[in-house]
Amino acid sequence: MSKSTRECNEIVVTHLSNGAPVKLLIHTIRGQKPGPVLGLSAVIHGDEIIGAEILRRVYERLDEAELSGTVKMMPVANPLAFESLTRNTPLDMNNLNRVFPGDPKGWVTDQLAHSIVTNFLDTIDAYIDLHAGGAVPIVDYVYIQNDEALSRAFNFPVLYRPAHPYEGTTATYTTSKGIPSVTVEVGGGPNYAKDVERGVEGIFNCMRHLKMLPGEVTPAPKQVVVTEIASIRPTQGGIMVPGFDFSAVGTVIEGEQVLARTYNPQTFEELEVIRTPFKRNLVILMRGTIQKVNAGDYGFMIGNLDTIEGE
Numbered sequence: 001m002s003k004s005t006r007e008c009n010e011i012v013v014t015h016l017s018n019g020a021p022v023k024l025l026i027h028t029i030r031g032q033k034p035g036p037v038l039g040l041s042a043v044i045h046g047d048e049i050i051g052a053e054i055l056r057r058v059y060e061r062l063d064e065a066e067l068s069g070t071v072k073m074m075p076v077a078n079p080l081a082f083e084s085l086t087r088n089t090p091l092d093m094n095n096l097n098r099v100f101p102g103d104p105k106g107w108v109t110d111q112l113a114h115s116i117v118t119n120f121l122d123t124i125d126a127y128i129d130l131h132a133g134g135a136v137p138i139v140d141y142v143y144i145q146n147d148e149a150l151s152r153a154f155n156f157p158v159l160y161r162p163a164h165p166y167e168g169t170t171a172t173y174t175t176s177k178g179i180p181s182v183t184v185e186v187g188g189g190p191n192y193a194k195d196v197e198r199g200v201e202g203i204f205n206c207m208r209h210l211k212m213l214p215g216e217v218t219p220a221p222k223q224v225v226v227t228e229i230a231s232i233r234p235t236q237g238g239i240m241v242p243g244f245d246f247s248a249v250g251t252v253i254e255g256e257q258v259l260a261r262t263y264n265p266q267t268f269e270e271l272e273v274i275r276t277p278f279k280r281n282l283v284i285l286m287r288g289t290i291q292k293v294n295a296g297d298y299g300f301m302i303g304n305l306d307t308i309e310g311e
């Protein structure tokens with residue numbers, strides 16, 4: 001591997017009050033043949049750390065002798081939120097993935113978004129953004145945005161076509177520019193190695209699909225396109241005891257069953273029982289370990305298997 005084909009650039013976005021710079025780091029890996037520029041980003045939400053490990057492994061295994069085009073990687077898009085392992089930026093409490101295209105004169109989160117747009121998103125031809133369930137839940141699906149074939153090439157079994165995409169995300173920006181964009185939700189919780197590897201393989205398969213790497217595209221497994229997801233947030237804080245462990249991710253739960261019970265940790269009173277919402281429930285995001293939960297946290301995302309496309 002020739003070192004000269006790789007470079008690493010640090011962009012100073014602003015400074016903390018203590019003088020420390022707030023920096024974004026972007027790796028550029030140039031292939032020996034011409035081709036598109038693929039952008040890969042992770043940790044836009046600071047508690048979704050698995051994406052940084054997926055990108056580290058892609059960086060290690062990528063061979064520029066085989067690569068047509070260029071890969072740009074931003075493994076930690078919100079370094080402030082990463083440090084505190086929080087979804088939002090602790091300095092201004094804003095969600096980076098709701099403020100794109102940002103504002104160079106705005107909150108620190110707006111400034112980060114603006115810098116990501118000008119230094120990264122405006123320089124790429126295709127885009128994969130890695131998200132996760134966060135520090136406790138595990139999640140598993142891929143959004144369909146403006147390039148269904150590229151989303152399918154990530155080879156996850158569950159795809160989601162939202163009726164109303166979120167505003168202000170990186171992908172809202174890139175799709176508005178006509179850049180093929182894929183948002184991946186993979187792993188979280190204990191950050192299992194198998195989920196890291198599925199993310200790595202998904203990226204390499206998308207690169208074969210884009211003809212940036214040689215070799216046959218690995219055919220997708222049976223995939224379902226979900227159009228209706230119930231996002232269940234607990235209304236009560238406490239200690240949540242789930243009814244299923246993480247092996248339920250991606251499986252179907254038939255009928256009404258208990259997903260979790262939340263207890264007052266001091267009085268032992270049962271505060272809430274969360275049940276499956278549909279007749280046939282596809283588990284897309286879940287909590288699978290006994291944890292503290294706050295009212296309004298992400299609890300479960302359950303797809304309605306009776307409203308999937310093509311069935």
Ligand SMILES: [Zn+2]
Pocket residue numbers: 044045048131132
């Ligand atoms: Zn996220």
